[in-house]
Amino acid sequence: MEPPVRQIRALHTPDTVTVYQAYAPHLGLPAARDGRFPAAWKRDRMTWIKPSFLWMMYRCGWGAKEGQETVLAIEITRAGFEWALRNACLSHYDSAVHADQAAWKRELREAPARVQWDPERDLSLRPLSHRSLQLGLAGEAARRYADEWTVGITDVTPLAHEIHALVRAGETERAASLLPAERPYTLADGPSARLRMVD
Secondary structure, eight states, X not given: OOOOSBOOEEOXXXXXXXXXXXXXXXXXXXXXXXXXXXXXXXXXXXXEEBSXXXXXXXXXXXXXXXXXXXXXXXXXXXXXXXHHHHTEEESSOOTTTOSSHHHHHHHHHHOSEEEEEEEEEOTTOOEEEEEEEEEEEOHHHXXXXXXXXXXXXXXXXXXXXXXXXXXXXXXXXXXXXXXXXOEEOOOSSSOTTTTTSOO
């Protein structure tokens, strides 16, 4: 059965959610080593987190793109993840959600987080018909993410390279068996309609 067009799917536990980012080694390797983001990580800039491993592979080219050679799996608290979603606005104007463009722009200026829905990817990184969450964190949300919500950071670059090698060799079943077990994520309370998770 086809998944809903917009649905959060993630590797998660009762307490945490895993998201992915890719960085240059000078940031990514210390973060993985210490289990927290280094002081050089800019807490005053927007950062985008992705619960979809394959969307991250699409974005970073399996860890081959310049400045994205270190792929990180970041485990954050569910409480933090849901705080960001409750305080997020859509990154694009949507007439089904916003009264008008001005209302959306006001919300965008004030919100510490942004939600964007991009086509999910298959093992060949081709777009699928359903979408995957990208969550942008700025200001208070970015600081909380780096210094409060993050409970563990793992360098998954070797896993990315292994899966990519299997895909290139045509061993898609073996490649698929190594993917993180991303399951639908149910929000504890109410931003689903505002974030266009339901039509």
